[in-house]
Amino acid sequence: MNTLPEVRDNSQRAQLTIALFWSIILTNIASILLTKQAAAFPNAFSETATGFGTEEIWGIVATLLGLSQVAATFLGSVFFLQWFRRAYFNIREAGIRTQHTDGWAVGAWFIPFLNFVRPYTIMKEVWYGTLQMAGRYRGHTLLRWWWIAYLVHSVTINYESSSAANATDDNSAWALISTFFDIASAILTLIVVRYVHEAEQEASYRLQVGTLGQEEAKAQELLPTQEEY
Secondary structure, three states: OOOOOOOOOOHHHHHHHHHHHHHHHHHHHHHHHHHHHHHOOOOOOOOOOOOOOHHHHHHHHHHHHHHHHHHHHHHHHHHHHHHHHHHHHHHHHOOOOOOOOOOHHHHHHHOOOHHHOHHHHHHHHHHHHHHHHHOOOOOOHHHHHHHHHHHHHHHHHHHHHHHHHHOOOOHHHHHHHHHHHHHHHHHHHHHHHHHHHHHHHHHHHHHHHHOOOOOOOOOHHHOOOOOOO
């Protein structure tokens, strides 16, 4: 009798990841719009602003938006890593050979220099492994653009932080560039997660269909004894 691979459901993690990355996109767009509006009110974020006027309102909105961005980015990263690790675990359990353990699907993101390459190679394994389970095939050009957008965003946000620390004049320009690539990276992440998630769902259905018509295993205690035979 065939045995099913011990794959685990990854739907909830995928859906939470998608929802949170939408939040990242929307809060970044709101940040750009707020920046444009603030340009029309030069004293919007002045520390000397008094009273509950336009300046104070803009300051409160900017603070709340900034906190929302931080929360969305943090939670989105957490759930993405959880989804990523389980997706990698599942292809191993399905009998597809992988180069690393599922722990590397998380750890590889935090090791300097290695995190420029290893997460991408693991994502390629997840991509092709999951599609193989679903009986699909698609090239990984999308993954290349996803990784390029992520790397560029990482570089620009580091430069933005450095510019802010040094109080350079081009900090606002780098902040806008960083926000743009953050949005691009989030959109591509959404597409990648959604496509792999659909393949995971299809692979799950294929596994379920594969069990139809098979004889259900009998409990050991219900099998006939030697005397009954």
